[in-house]
Amino acid sequence: MENLQLSLKDIEIATNHFSPKNRFESGIYWDAYKGELPHADADADVDADANTTVVAKRWDSKFDDQFWREVDILSKRKHKNIISLVGYSNEVNEKVTVYEHMSKGSLDECLEDSNLKWMKRLRICIDVASALEFLHGGDVTVKKVVVHGNIKSHSVLLNDDWNAKISNFELSSIVSLNQDMEHINDEKSDIYSFGVVLFEIMCGRLAGVDGCENKSQSLGPLAKQYYEQGNLIELVFEDIKKQVVPESLTTFADIAYKCLNEDINKRPKASEIVIQLKKALELQEDYEIWEPKLPIDYKDIIQSVSKHSKIDNSMETKEDIYNMFTKGILLQDSKVLFSLGSKGERNEMISARMFSRKNHTSHKWLSVPESRFPKVLKMHDSSNLKIQIKIRTQYLSPCANYKIIIIFKFCSPTKSQAKRIYVNLKYKMGNETMHSYFATWREDGWMTIELFQFLNRKRDTDFEVLLESFSQCYCGRHSVYIEGIQFQAIENASLKILFGFDSVLINYKFLIWTCNLYAGET
Known part of the structure; x- marks a missing residue:
């Protein structure tokens, strides 16, 4: 702990000699002061002359044990959800501990903050549960666990990003894993206290009611009562009530209720609480983040999935489905590859198996490992293709710009x-x-050549084209693999592509004239 020792003089300068103006909180054991300490964070990427905002706790000299207990625990146990000890001083009968500053203060001050949305509240709960899991998990080298002993919303501090850290370890105890059941009970008392904090976060209020001596009206027993009656939604903080997905609330409430079980042995471990809270967050994220990114008809699309598409049976979340769509998924007996772009635009690639050949004697079907389709078309003479493409798209985004x-x-x-x-x-x-003169190599070894661009006016679009030949200048009479035709959405499309087609009856002369017109303008 020697490298954590600070000069009392530096701390006094940082806090303006423990000025009453710098004091922002008083506890049973200490007074807390805000200060500016030079170079308090050695790992921070800041200017050499910059100061770091810190919190200094000036301890009452009568509480020597509590001071050293907090120093011992925080100096030996580092976790992203446990307050960081910057250092301490033990000089001239002055005992001071210095911590990182958490800008948003303690959780109890933020419970009624309408800016603290349900997902942020869930993440705070996960942070605290993760810290408890770390403390209760034990140090495998010395076979000891830490029982916090003072879990409450006031002991949870929040930074600018609403990340939570546990503080106030003066009542904590370090327990050997092989000690008697009494210490296990102490650990379970942390769980009960955390269950109360969970309901405080859900209800947007502190557990105790000012001026009320009836313990049945405190939040713990009240929440249990409403839970058992199936009316818990009535206690949910009004500002978040419309945000909460029922499945997320149910998962959250179930684990919070178990924390308050009168039977100590039936209270969950911190590790189980972490799992259930993450599940509640996942359910909420599915609703708020991932479902809006999915196509409205995503369930119908999934029903068209080809047997060749590898869909993990464990895939349950909307995020899993979204990731599957962004990678591309085979539909319609592996003849169509559907995918989503980075902004949710719908892309469609149609296999060459949907094409017809006027030249029936010079082709065959092959499996090519690099292809997204099970089979690709091999034409033996690239200078004599005679491939007829007559298809109807089904999955494109209306009013979006595409290139073929x-x-x-x-x-x-x-x-x-x-x-x-x-x-x-x-x-x-x-x-x-018509002619498309230049092809582009892709990283996967395939080549692409653009026919033209268009504005799609509706989802189902008829398209017809006859591929005749590649030039012998580069290609000679080499064989060619045709994988398919792709309708790829264009981001930030310019005006020169704002035209469209609805059927094979499109006026191609007008289309060509329009292309030339806009090309001339640019």
């Missing part, structure tokens, strides 16, 4: 050093012959 991309790669040539290469894909739309 053919995904392919040549069988023989090695990957070029250039990111873009000249391939001159010739294709027909209606009676118009």
Whole structure:
């Protein structure tokens, strides 16, 4: 603990000699002062001349045991949810402990803060439960646990980000794991106290009622009564009542109620409380964060999942589903790959198995490990494709800008050093012959070539094109793999693509003219 010793003179300067103006709290054992201490955080990335805001507890000299107990516990046990001891001083009959400053103060002062939303409250609960799990878990080297002995909302401190840390260890006890049952009971008393804190956070009020001597009206017994009657929602803090998902509240209330069990042996361990609180948070996050990111018809999309898509049976949360969609999922007997973009835009890639070939003698179907589809189309002569694409999209976002991309790669040539290469894909739309000249390499070894861009006016869109040939200039007569056609949403699309198609009857001359017009303007 030697490296934690601070100069009393430095602490006095930091607190303006323990000025009454700097004192912000008084306890049974100490007075607390706010101060500015030079270089208090050696690991902080701050200016050399900067000061660090700290809290200094000046202890009553009569409570020597409590002072050393707190120093001993905090100097040996580091955890992100336990207050950090910056240092201490024991000079000229002055005992002072110095801690990191928690800007939002103690939890009891924030219970009625409407800015403290339900998810933030859940995270605070998880922080405190995690600290208790650490303390009760025991130090495996010396086989000892710490019983806090003073768990209450006033002992929970909050920083700018609403992260919670346990403080006030002066009543704590260090217990050997092999000691008698009395100490286990002390540990369970921490759990009961924490259960009361859980209900305080849920109800937005302190456990004790001012001026009320009837203990049955304190929050612990009252919450148990309402829980058993099925009316707990009536006690929920009004400012968060509309935010709370019923499943999240039920999971939270169940574990909080178990903490208050009169039978000590039936109270949960801190580790179990952490699990249940994280589950409550997960349920709330699913509703607030992940469900809004999912397509409205996500349940219908899941029902179309191909047997080739690997869906984990344990996948229960909306976050799991969202992550599955962003990676891409095979639908319709593995002929369609549906995916979501970073902003929720819907993308659709259609397998070459949905195409028809006018040249029936020069192709075959192969499995290619790099493909997202089970089979890709191999055309033996890239200069004579004659691939007819006539499809209807089903999953695109209405009123979104898209580009249409053919995904392919040549069988023989090695990957070029250039990111873009000249391939001159010739294709027909209606009676118009068109060209896309340059293809781009992707990191996975496939190449993409863009046909054109359009504004999609509705989800279901008819599309028809005939792929005729690649130029022999680069490709020669090499074989080519055709994976499929992709409708990829464009972020931050410019005005030059604000046109659309609704069916095969589109006026292609007008489309080409529009492309040329806007290209000329840019």
